[in-house]
Amino acid sequence: FDEGAPKTEIITLTSHVLSQQQRHPIATGDLTLLLTAIQTTCKFISTNVRRAGLLNLIGAAGSANVQGEDQKKLDILSNDIMVNSLRASGKTAVLVSEEIDDPIIIDAAHRGRYCVVFDPLDGSSNIDAGVNIGTIFGVYKCADDSEGKVEDVLRPGSELQVAGYCMYGSSANLVISTGQGVNGYTLDNGIGEFILTHPNIRIPDRGKIYSFNEGNSLWWDEPVVKYLESIKYPTNGKPYSARYIGSMVADCHRTLLYGGIFGYPSDKKSRDGKLRMLYEAFPMAFLFEQAGGMATTGKERILDIVPTSIHQRTPVFMGSKEDVEDVLKYFK
Ligand code: AHG
Ligand code: MN
Ligand code: MN
Ligand code: MN
Numbered sequence: 001f002d003e004g005a006p007k008t009e010i011i012t013l014t015s016h017v018l019s020q021q022q023r024h025p026i027a028t029g030d031l032t033l034l035l036t037a038i039q040t041t042c043k044f045i046s047t048n049v050r051r052a053g054l055l056n057l058i059g060a061a062g063s064a065n066v067q068g069e070d071q072k073k074l075d076i077l078s079n080d081i082m083v084n085s086l087r088a089s090g091k092t093a094v095l096v097s098e099e100i101d102d103p104i105i106i107d108a109a110h111r112g113r114y115c116v117v118f119d120p121l122d123g124s125s126n127i128d129a130g131v132n133i134g135t136i137f138g139v140y141k142c143a144d145d146s147e148g149k150v151e152d153v154l155r156p157g158s159e160l161q162v163a164g165y166c167m168y169g170s171s172a173n174l175v176i177s178t179g180q181g182v183n184g185y186t187l188d189n190g191i192g193e194f195i196l197t198h199p200n201i202r203i204p205d206r207g208k209i210y211s212f213n214e215g216n217s218l219w220w221d222e223p224v225v226k227y228l229e230s231i232k233y234p235t236n237g238k239p240y241s242a243r244y245i246g247s248m249v250a251d252c253h254r255t256l257l258y259g260g261i262f263g264y265p266s267d268k269k270s271r272d273g274k275l276r277m278l279y280e281a282f283p284m285a286f287l288f289e290q291a292g293g294m295a296t297t298g299k300e301r302i303l304d305i306v307p308t309s310i311h312q313r314t315p316v317f318m319g320s321k322e323d324v325e326d327v328l329k330y331f332k
Contacts, residue, residue, distance in 0.1 A: 011195065011196040012185075012193045012196070013174065013176075013194040013196070014032070014035075014039070014193075016185075020178065020180065030112060031114070034086075034089055034091040034092070034112070034116075034139065035176075037085050037086055037088070037089035038086075038116070038137060038164075041082045041086070042166035042187075044081050045135055046166070046187060048081075049074065049127075050168075052074060053130070058073070058127065059128065060073070061073045061076050065098065066100075067098075067276075067311060071099060072121070072127050074124070079097050079098075079121075082095075082097065082118055083095060083100075087110050088110070090111075090112050091112035092116055093105070093111050093112060093113060093115055093146070093148030094149065094153055095115070095116050095118070096153050096310045097117075097118055097120060097279070098118070098120065099120060102310075103153065111147065114139050114161070115140040115141070115148070115153045116137055116140075117140070117278040117282070118136060118138070118279050119135065119137075119276070119279040121133060121135065122134045123246065123248065123250065126250075131245060132169040132247055132249070132253075133168050133247050133249065134165050134168060134248075134249025134253075136165045136248070136279055136280055137162075137164055137165070138162070138163045138278070138282050138283040138286070139163070140152060140159060140161060153278060153310065154306070154310070155307075156303060156305060157282030157302060157303035158286075158303040161179070162177070162179075163177055163282070164176030164283065165252070165253070165283065165284070167249045167250055171186050172187035173186055175253065175287060177287050181200050182290045183199055184196075184197060184198025184199075185198070201257070201291050202292050203255070203256050203288065203320055206322040206323055207259025207319060208240055209240060209242070209254070209255070209260035210228070211242070211245075211251045211254070211255060211261065211263070212262075212264070214244075216265075216267055219268040219269045219270075221265070221267065224263070224298075224330070240260070248262075248264075248275060248280055255288075255318070255319045255320075256287065259323075260323060261320065261327065262316070262317075262318055265298065265316075266297075272314060272315065273313050273314055273315035275313060275314065275316050276311055277305065277307050277314045278307060280316075281314050284316075285301075285316070286303060289303065293318065293320055293321055295316065295318035296316075296317050296318075296327070297314055298317060298327065298328070298331040302314065
């Protein structure tokens with residue numbers, strides 16, 4: 001064939017997960033079925049994101065979530081897509097969504113062994129401008145003696161079985177880890193499958209880009225101000241470049257691929273920062289560590305934290321190992 005001819009040896013997300021499971025015979029296939037449900041939600045949300053302008057899905061829904069944020073129509077629609085599909089999969093017991101105040105405990109008829117925490121639509125403020133947005137998810141396993149209760153998700157991020165996100169950009173990119181490294185898949189709209197395009201993603205040990213909302217710097221604590229100064233006015237070498245999209249998924253995706261640092265620190269107004277532990281910080285921290293990077297609050301490893309409530313927030317710094325180590329020096 002010509003170099004331009006289509007490749008016929010494609011690896012789909014489903015076949016890839018199945019082949020990984022065959023190497024780990026403890027797996028029952030339930031997780032594969034759950035991941036199938038999750039990838040279907042991503043395809044469904046992707047379709048709606050792309051038609052949003054045509055289907056009157058742009059704009060506010062007129063309601064607010066438990067954290068006081070105005071919900072967009074796409075926040076609600078994406079949430080409903082996920083809740084319905086995950087319940088119907090028969091593989092879940094507890095669901096936690098950014099858009100729902102309380103944990104959803106799945107009825108006995110649909111109950112499975114997994115708990116899914118998710119941010120159905122990340123980057124809401126970017127929807128109306130057509131800028132990249134995404135979906136973030138994490139999967140825990142229920143305790144053996146549990147029929148599904150909130151305690152099953154109030155677990156440290158290090159206990160996640162799966163973490164991932166799907167970014168809706170020029171294409172839909174699904175990046176996922178089951179604890180054996182990180183793989184990236186791109187949705188081929190023609191065949192409706194996520195194809196392995198980024199096997200074994202490794203984040204560079206050091207980057208050249210920082211990604212913070214510097215509009216908050218008036219309220220930042222000294223270690224953050226000093227760290228930012230050190231990369232903007234270096235004593236040797238070139239200053240870092242700034243990139244900030246305002247969608248965690250997109251900012252983290254770029255950071256994973258190019259290296260550098262993404263941060264949303266606590267500040268004098270928000271002592272716990274902005275991002276939510278369960279469905280934003282944990283899954284991303286899991287992916288960064290699995291890719292060879294680091295994720296910290298400035299004081300401790302994010303994945304070690306034991307959450308006490310489902311919508312709790314945490315400061316985050318995640319990215320290339322050496323860049324995160326530099327941040328930590330300023331917190332010492
Ligand atoms: P969400 O749209 O799910 O509520 O998340 C918003 C988050 C995250 O995507 C992003 O990193 C951050 O908010 C941006 O916040 P600022 O607008 O304060 O920079
Ligand atoms: Mn929100
Ligand atoms: Mn979010
Ligand atoms: Mn969201």
